[in-house]
Amino acid sequence: MPLATTGELVGRAAAARRAVASFNIITLEHVEAVVAGAESARAPVVLQVSENAVRFRGGQLLPLARAAAAAAEQAAVPVALHLDHVQSDALLHQAVDAGFSSVMYDAARLPYEENLAATRAAVDWAHSQGLWIEAELGQIGGKNGRPPLDAHAPGARTDPEEARAFVADSGVDALAVAVGSAHAMTTRTAALDHALLKRLSAALDVPLVLHGSSGVPDGELTAAVAGGITKVNIGTALNIALTGAVREFLTDRPEAVDPRGYLTAAREAMTRTVARTLGTLGAPTA
Numbered sequence: 001m002p003l004a005t006t007g008e009l010v011g012r013a014a015a016a017r018r019a020v021a022s023f024n025i026i027t028l029e030h031v032e033a034v035v036a037g038a039e040s041a042r043a044p045v046v047l048q049v050s051e052n053a054v055r056f057r058g059g060q061l062l063p064l065a066r067a068a069a070a071a072a073e074q075a076a077v078p079v080a081l082h083l084d085h086v087q088s089d090a091l092l093h094q095a096v097d098a099g100f101s102s103v104m105y106d107a108a109r110l111p112y113e114e115n116l117a118a119t120r121a122a123v124d125w126a127h128s129q130g131l132w133i134e135a136e137l138g139q140i141g142g143k144n145g146r147p148p149l150d151a152h153a154p155g156a157r158t159d160p161e162e163a164r165a166f167v168a169d170s171g172v173d174a175l176a177v178a179v180g181s182a183h184a185m186t187t188r189t190a191a192l193d194h195a196l197l198k199r200l201s202a203a204l205d206v207p208l209v210l211h212g213s214s215g216v217p218d219g220e221l222t223a224a225v226a227g228g229i230t231k232v233n234i235g236t237a238l239n240i241a242l243t244g245a246v247r248e249f250l251t252d253r254p255e256a257v258d259p260r261g262y263l264t265a266a267r268e269a270m271t272r273t274v275a276r277t278l279g280t281l282g283a284p285t286a
Contacts, residue, residue, distance in 0.1 A: 001078065006046055013231070019231060021281055023048065030242075033271040040271065045278070051086050066099075102133065105123075158175075163203060175206055197229070214237035244269065
């Protein structure tokens with residue numbers, strides 16, 4: 001089916017008081033696994049490519065983006081493409097031609113006024129191109145000379161009033177909030193601040209996004225969705241599944257040299273992870 005848009009999928013999830021899952025992709029096997037898992041769960045899904053993944057692929061966005069778009073167009077469920085954690089304006093400006101309907105623009109490393117100015121400029125350009133745009137706010141620095149605190153630093157939390165002002169002044173379509181998750185967690189031990197999430201949901205009139213969801217246990221994810229999270233980003237969980245499957249395959253078959261064997265095992269493991277995650281989230285049916 002034709003490519004869906006992230007804004008459409010997030011809006012539909014919000015109306016159903018559910019969440020859409022957005023999975024980071026690095027290889028073609030990631031792409032195929034996410035689509036297969038979504039089809040198994042009969043749920044829409046977002047394929048997202050981070051700036052780090054583009055850097056890994058030699059700085060070239062189009063090869064992976066074209067593969068993702070082709071897989072999405074052949075999928076039996078709605079699939080959208082999202083460009084994640086973009087800091088480079090040059091990469092941002094490639095989004096439309098590469099088939100992306102949305103971008104997460106990340107200027108959170110900058111002092112607040114610079115962050116706001118950069119995000120506002122990105123939003124103005126993105127909206128002129130029909131792109132839906134997400135930003136992230138952890139804890140604003142600049143008070144008593146302190147630098148910005150990364151949204152995934154230990155103890156980082158998004159302040160509801162600061163977030164309200166940031167959303168109003170920047171014009172973003174969604175906001176990723178710091179409520180206790182962290183990127184690249186390999187254990188599912190994150191404990192979310194659900195009281196803060198409730199306050200953020202009440203303060204903001206844009207969809208809320210949870211980054212670093214691989215480290216969040218099922219019960220915490222379910223509660224986060226009930227508390228107002230509408231888009232859930234997952235990356236490390238797929239890489240754990242992929243790496244574990246490859247390691248097991250090669251340990252059992254030290255003579256193997258054909259990558260199709262261990263990549264098949266890796267793709268199947270990631271597919272199971274996607275399907276299980278979508279079931280946990282109660283994603284809207286396609």
